[in-house]
Amino acid sequence: MRLALAVALELMATVASAQVWRSDRGDGTFRNPVLFADYPDPDIIRVGSDYYFATTTFANTPGITILHSRDLVNWTLASHLVDRLEGKPEYDLKGGNAYRHGLYASSLRYHAGTYYLANTPVGQKTRIWYAKDVRGPWRFHELEREAFDPGLFIEPDGRAYLTTASTADGTITLLTLDKDLAHVTASQKVHYIKGAEGSKIIRRGAYYYMFNALPPRLALSVSRSRSLFGPWETRDQIDDKTGGHQGALVDLPDGRWFGFVMEDSGAIGRMTNLSPVFWQDDWPVWGMREAPGRVPRRAAKPIPGGAFTEPATSDDFGKRTLGLQWQWNHNPEPSRWSLTERPGWLRLKPTVATGFWSARNTLVQKGQGPASRGEVKLDIRHLAAGDRCGFGTFGQFSGNITVQGAPGGKATLAMEVTEDTVDGARTEVRATAPLAKADALWLRTDMDFTTDLARVAYSVDGRRWTGLGGEFPLAFAWRTGTFQGEQLALFCYAPTESRGWLDIDRFTLSALPPAKPERVR
Structure with missing residues (x-):
């Protein structure tokens, strides 16, 4: 009996500490996706032996996440571009919300000791951000126009350009920038691809290569030219059935190339896949020579060796600043949260809201696949x-x-499910339960992205759990929702001003056995 109990406890500890997803297999190979979470609109560059990855964050703040890697497979969170979003009252959840707006696809580049990032906040003019350190501080020049999904390209001599294309039009325009990357000095239509957006330009040898996402077909194209101004010739590359539909290439120090591309993956969001690339008649070919035109499910690591690392998830809130894994659903109210009023705890003070969807200071982080469990310990005495x-x-x-x-x-x-629709958010109360007087409360959320179902449970001692409300769906939709994969959320609001508060001791993320086996492309 004691042996059985010891084995059970050891198994529980192993599950609790297990990584949710490991791309690095530890045998010199990796498997896709490199990150089993929503890191959309990837742009990856190499600076020496370091790789940096910029990804879209929409209305979440801090905005635009930048990751770091030494081998393209193992990534950690490096920084965010901005602490808050500016220019619209909706970013403060005033007069409406900004879900599905905010900061979209960015283009990250490095030249002569400076990092540059081009981004166009929805409905605003394009900004060229710059910093000496990828961790900031970042400053920006605002251009005279709005360039959708701008693709930044800088020649070795410093001449800089932006490409921009919108799916609705398909015309690809090349903007010439001045030497400070602060103004547009010329604009020329250089190519047309039906449904194109998300342009990215690289150069290899005598050719420039321009990659474009084709969202109507969930495909990726590549065009090449001996001049940025054309003429360009275009070929299809891959699509979501063979790997993904928005991305480009990054070079390795030894002259090899790898491709990165995002794939629409259901409720988890848009995940990034990585692929070796070989060249044939000066055209890039995704995949391996024995299986061309397809992002492999598993392949040799681009750069062998190196320890396993991953973006942070679990948090004991022991620092004076939030971990980089956390974001707010909109700009937060600084006076309504604290990590210092009770050291070692995150304190959330209720913001005034009529419901979950309109509440500020909802603290989120990305859901992790294929299946995972988030658990929090709360002090509810001061509600x-x-x-x-x-x-x-x-x-x-x-x-x-x-x-x-x-x-x-x-x-x-109360177990509640809020669904955002084109007509507004609707909340359904699935179940309620009285809570005996307790100082502490544990809550957990299980998400299985192989079935796109979730469930929640509570405990008053951290050991015995009671489910509430049954399973509910997980989903992704760009017309409604957040335009992101499902996230984990901590929240605290009230219909009127409140003097209460909620203290959160810790958040723990662990792996769960998925209900369905791993998909094979």
């Missing part, structure tokens, strides 16, 4: 009557357990 605080998912469907404060220090648990 006031009317406070609604809890933990769950955040996206097209937001399912959570809400702790509802009541007079006399009592509380009730």
Whole structure:
């Protein structure tokens, strides 16, 4: 009996500490995706022996995440571009929300000791950000126009250009920038590809290569020319059935090339795949020579050796600043959260909102696949009557357990599912449960991206768990929801001003056995 108990406890500890997804197989190979989470619109560059990866964040803040790697397979979070979004009251959840807006596809480049990042906030003019250190501080020049999904290219002599194309038009325009990358000095239409957007330009030998996403077909094309101004000739590359539809190439120090591309992957969002690339008649070919035109499910690591690393997830809130894995659903109210009022705990004070979808200071991080469990320990003693605080998912469907404060220090648990639709957000209360007086409460959220289903549970001792409300769906939709994969969310709001608060001791992410086997391309 003791042996069985010891084995069970060891197994539980192993599961709790297991990595959710390991691309690096530890035998000199890797498997796709390199990150089993929503890192859309990738742009990857090499600076010496370091690789940097910029990815879209929409209305989340801090905005635009930048990751770092030494081998293109093992990534860590390096920085964010901006602390908050500017230019619209909706970024503060005033007069409406900014979900599906904010900061879209960026283009990251490095030249002569400076990092540059081109980005066009939705509905605003294009900005060229620059910094000596990828961790910032970043400053920017705002151009005279709005260039959709700008692709930055800088010649060795410093001449700089932006490409821009919109799916609605397909015309690819080349903008010439001045020496400070602060103004557009010329504009010329140089190519046309039906449905093109997300242009990226690289140079190899005598040719320039321009990669374009083709969202209507979920495909990627490549064009080549001996001049940036054309003429360009175009070929199809790959699509979501064979690897992905938006990306480009990055070179290795030894002259080899690898491709990176995002793939629409259901509720988890858009995941990044990595592929060896070989050249045939000065055209890039994705995949391996024995299996061309297809991103491999598994391949040799681009750069062998090196230890396994991954973006941070679990957090004991022991630092004075939030970990880079966390973002707010919009610009937060700084006075309504703290890591210092109770050291070692995250304190959330209720923001005023009519519901979950319109509440500020919802703290999120990416859902992880193929299946994972998020667990939090809460101190709920200081909730006031009317406070609604809890933990769950955040996206097209937001399912959570809400702790509802009541007079006399009592509380009730409610399992709620909020769905965002074209007509607005709708909330369904699936189940409720009375909560006996307790100082601490544990909540957990399980997400399985092989079935696109989730469930939530609670515990008053951290050991015995009670499910509430049954399974609910996970989904991704660009017309509604957040335009992101489903995220994990901590929240605290109230219908009127509140003097209560919620303290969060720790957040833990662990792997779960997926309900379905790993897909094979």
